[in-house]
Amino acid sequence: MRSTVNLAVLGLVIERPSYGYELSQRFGRRFGDLFAVGRSHIYAALDSLQRDSLIEPLPRPQPVGRRPRQPRVHYRVTADGARTYREWVAEQLRENTQRSQMLARLAVVGAGQTETIDLLLAGYELAARNGGAATAGDGDGEANGDAAERLVLRLLEEERRVMREAQQKWMAFARRELAAFDDDGS
Known part of the structure; x- marks a missing residue:
């Protein structure tokens, strides 16, 4: 499936x-x-x-004393x-890393000029800034659910926060590497 x-x-x-x-x-x-x-x-x-x-x-069963309904x-x-679901989630987690690597490699194909790479970084930076802005309390009603739902929402929000931090660190690293490449020509 x-x-x-x-x-x-x-x-x-x-x-x-x-x-x-x-x-x-x-x-x-x-x-x-x-x-x-x-x-x-x-x-x-x-x-x-x-x-x-x-x-x-x-x-x-229908409660006794009520008019029968569908x-x-x-x-x-x-x-x-349960097993199928666990296996699928594990597969998605593995593939997420592979997709990121594949997209990075595809983005660089034919991008021999640093200006092109800089434009790709700017697009990535914009997408990272705009993505993951929703929070557990964004008014969708889920935050008022049971304790397990609230826990899941907190975990997801923390994952988004950590991912945004990691993206920002990576962008700073990529910009330093790009600047060093421009300076050295290597």
């Missing part, structure tokens, strides 16, 4: 078993700025995950689903 939406839905089911509409709401709050998907995509992901035996339905099918992760 390679669908990022499916894997994101799987992660939400791992986080807390639930039903389609509630998962759609959580998906929108958590990933809305990354994926523009409708509720039908969430239900399609649930069907696909169930077909692949990564989640299973948990029918809930029951909400709640889903929970299977052992295969």
